[in-house]
Amino acid sequence: MTGEATVTVQPVTEQAVVLRLSGTLDAHGAGVLGRELDLRLRRADERGLRLVLDMSGVRHVSSTAVHTLDLHTRHRAADPVLVTGATPQVHRLLTTTPLPGIRLYPSLEGALAAVSSRRASRNARTWLSPAGDVPGEVFGLRAKARTSGIIGIAQGILIARYSLPGPADAFALLRAASQHHNVPLRVVASAVVAAPPPLTEREWFPGRRHAPPPGLGLPQADAVDPRDRRQVLRAALYAAVTLADADAAEIHLTDSVQDEALVLEAHHGLDAAYRDCLALVAGPPAVCALARIAGRPVTVADVAANPELAGHPVGRAALAVGSRALHAVPMVTDAGDCNGVISLHRVDPGAWLHPGQEADLDVMAHGLAMWRSWYGRTVVQDALEYLHLQAAGGG
Structure with missing residues (x-):
């Protein structure tokens, strides 16, 4: 950009490109700003990327430049340009003028995290x-x-x-x-x-x-390393299958970055097509999502007789692997937060669990929830510190 203002472009992720502005955006630079926005927005749209406007280096913005910004973004209210790092003076100008096509974030990190959340939410529906x-x-x-x-x-x-x-x-x-x-x-x-x-x-x-790890409450728990995520989940999966006399099972864990969608983390007896369909679950009618929302176990006695499930991809995927009955148990912590779900499958239709089995599964799910909470506060944070x-x- 000419004059005292400069612009650089940096593709920082596979989902976003950053347009970095610095200097003074006066009336003269407004025309160049408009051309840059037009070019960068078109290229970003062609590649399926979000445009982030980093203004942390901008010392002054004229009213003409604000009008130019509005002119090139006002049609993007549903998919706004993310503006970050504005100084107090620039922030006041951008907030006193209605600018429906931009969204302000205090930092570039916050804007990139927002891109992730939006894309993940969309993917959760697409998959x-x-x-x-x-x-x-x-x-x-x-x-x-x-x-x-x-x-x-x-x-x-x-x-x-x-x-x-x-x-x-x-x-x-x-x-x-x-x-x-x-x-x-x-x-x-x-x-x-x-x-x-x-x-x-x-x-x-x-x-x-x-804090020390909570008791896992699993068979041969002393042989399971609580810091080994895969080891714990596999042990819990096989314990659940044995306890419930199930033909197949899966464990989903929530992901806060993906709007608390359920991510498939462990499975037994389920083919690739089923795992692909249930890899990321955003909501009902999947039984695991119903259990997470309700905060209590949910049983479907016959998938084929359940109109909402039988006509949905997740129900058809269950029937394709031979599952007729499903039982999902939410993993709920002492604080009442659900951070995962254990789902069990049976080939024969009908509610098959007796009260003792259901009670034992609830205890197991609670123990797994407490472990998952500890793991996030301890092992994952250790990795971030490193x-x-x-x-x-x-x-």
């Missing part, structure tokens, strides 16, 4: 589609796409937070934290997006205390 005769390799591509968005947003946040050269450096930090603390890469990335910014240069969560220390150069 619940009939699998049909989709080849197996397509399931893998879908699974990769479901996680790459969150990882990309985390990379963008790390680039902005630590002034990293590019996405590769951010990915290296995520991978190092994942491997050092044996936390799945997707879980680390989600935590980066969801957690508040680090409180000090040396510590992300100063003053936090490490990442922060590495990025700050103190590793």
Whole structure:
């Protein structure tokens, strides 16, 4: 941009591109600003990206530039341009004038996190589609796409937070934290997006205390490492199948970054098509979603006789794997928060669990909920502390 103002473009994630403005946006620069917005918005739309306008380096904005911004964005109220880092003077101008096509965020990190939440919510609805005769390799591509968005947003946040050269450096930090603390890469990335910014240069969560892990209440629990997420979930899955005399089972955990959607984390006896369909559950009529919303167990005695389920992709997926009866138990903490659901399948229709089994499953689900809460406060935060220390150069 000519005069005292400059503009640079930086693709920070697979979902967003940042237009960085600096200097003074006076009447002369308003015309160039308009041309840049027109070009960058068109290119972003063609690539399916969100445009983020970083104004942290802008010292002054004229009324003409504000009018230009409105002229090029007012039609985007449903998909606004995200504006970040405005100084108090610039912020006052942008808030006193109605600008339906922009949305203000105090930081670039906050804007990128919002991009992630919006995209994830949309994906949660999109992935619940009939699998049909989709080849197996397509399931893998879908699974990769479901996680790459969150990882990309985390990379963008790390680039902005630590002034990293590019996405590769951010990915290296995520991978190092994942491997050092044996936390799945997707879980680390989600935590980066969801957690508040680090409180000090040396510590992300100063003053936090490490509580001992809660009792798992699983068979041979002493042989299960509570810091090993996969090990705990597999042990809980097989214990639930045995206890309930079920033919198949699955465990979903909530993800705050994805509007508390349920993410499939462990499964037994379910084929690839079913797992693809139930990989990310945003809401009913999936039985796991019903149990999460109700906060109590939900039983479907016969999927085929349930009109809402039988005519929906999740019901058809269950019938395709031979499941006629379903029972879902929410994982509820002492505070009343549901952070996951255990779902059980039976080939034969009918409610099959007796009261003793239901009570034991409730106890198991509660124990798993308390473990998951501890794991997030302890192991995941340990991984974030490690990442922060590495990025700050103190590793």
